[in-house]
Amino acid sequence: MFARSTPTSIPDPPPSAAPSLRRAWSAAPAAAAIALITLLGGSGLHAAEAGARAADPVDAMIGFATVNALGQNGTTGGAGGPTVTVTTTAQFLDHIARPGPYTIRVSGRITLPTGSNDGMYDVASDKTIIGVGSGAALTGGGLNIGLPVDDDVTAPPANAVHNIIIRNISFSGASDDMINVQMFSHHIWIDHNDLSNGDDGAVDIKRGSDFVTVSWNRFHDHDKTLLLSHDEDAGPQDIGRLRVTYHHNYFDASDQRHPRVRFANLVHVYNNYYRDNSYGIASTYNAGVLVEGNYFYSVNNPGRVDFSGDLGRIVQRDNILVDCNHPIETRGTVPDPRTYYSSTADPASSVPTIVPAGAGVGKI
Incomplete structure (x- = not known):
């Protein structure tokens, strides 16, 4: 195929x-x-390459979030619905839970209380959540995209949460995850955010979720950054799914999981800047990862396929490693993501210039 x-x-x-x-x-x-x-x-x-981009625009949606699948033609978020600006916790929580499309503009700093749900708040389908300027922030809690966990569900339900855009927001101090995507949620775009100091994951994607792009984010002062599939028993929900594109993210001395992958059908990791991390990418349980055009600086293990569990698959091309203690481990073959979507990688040599300049908040 x-x-x-x-x-x-x-x-x-x-x-x-x-x-x-x-x-x-x-x-x-x-x-x-x-x-x-x-x-x-x-x-x-x-x-000749310093400061120049030769490929896709910084403000464009690229990757698996653009694919026509599961009854959703790309990711449009709240397009076609009302646009509202929220400045308080109550306003924010009200609008993210409403049915139907909404574009929710976050102005200023909003605190998400821990409450009885460990600070995680559900986002309904067809939402764009976008910060105003460079000062929009969500602190103390996180966003949950997906139905309640049910291990007996092994195929996408008709009411799976879908079509969510989250952009230009600083997340910090979450008591659990900052963004959690679960239970067959699909068509999600997480772009140009700043994520730090969460208690658990920065962006976790699991339990059969699919067709996601994570782009142009800055991750810093954080430990467990990107989890893709939650554990070794997740195969019934995850095999053949978890198609995710990670591109032009800045892993700015965040520690690990960039991403840590199990079971995923195809993961495209390209043009990310890794700086001072314990490890970059781990592929296990036969997950397929294409690692392309990334720049690794002072990363102990840039890429691993032999890492706590069954072996994964990594194909690597055109990456640059500087002051790294180990090479990228490779194994097997991986389908070409450009079977699904068009993308053009920047030269890896330009990544240390273009990614810090373009990633994070206040850049769109």
């Missing part, structure tokens, strides 16, 4: 490279590539 993708070989070193480096390249190309980048000054940036 899908075109097969195979790892792209590392290109030959430039003619100007020293003979010793060219010999090293032949013996161990991955290590030699890292050495060459270090010799070029550590960043791998070329003057």
Whole structure:
């Protein structure tokens, strides 16, 4: 059904490279590539590429959230419904729970109380939640996108939550997750947010959820960042689903799970900037992950397929590793996500410039 993708070989070193480096390249190309980048000054940036983007617009929706599937043609959020501006907790919680499409503009700082639900508040289908300016914030709690957990449900229900856009909001201090997507929710776009200091996950996607894009977010001062599938018993709900695109996110000294994946049918991780993390990507339980055009700086383990459980699959191409202790582990083959949607990766060398400049709040 899908075109097969195979790892792209590392290109030959430039003619100007020293003979010793060219010999090293032949013996161990991955290590030699890292050495060459270090010799070029550590960043791998070329003057012609610095500050330039050659590919998709910063403000565009790209990836699995754009796909026509499950009765939803892409992700439109609250388009076609009323637009409201909320400034209080009561107004915010009222409007995110209403049926029908709404565009909800968040103005200023809103506190989500812990209450009896551990601070997690349900978002109904067909909503755009977007911050006004650079000061919109949700603190103390998080957003839940999905029906209540039911392990006996193993196919998308007719009333699955769907068509949600969350953009340009700072999340911090959540007593549980900051954003949780569960129970076959689909067509979700999480874009240009700032997420920090949550108690559990920053963005967790699990229990059969599908067709999600997580783009241009900044994650910092946080431990467990991106979980994709919640545990090793989740196969009945997750196998063949969890199609997620992660692109142009800034993992700014966040610790782990960028993402940590089980079972997922196909995950596209491209053009993200990893800086000072314990590990980048972990693929387990036969999950398929394409790791493409990312820049890893000071990451102990950039990508793993042998990580707590059954082996996963990773295909990697055109990534840059600087001051990393291990290479990206690869295994198996992965379908090409461009079977589903169009995207063009930026050169990995430009990622340290374009991603911090474009990720997070106040950029759209």
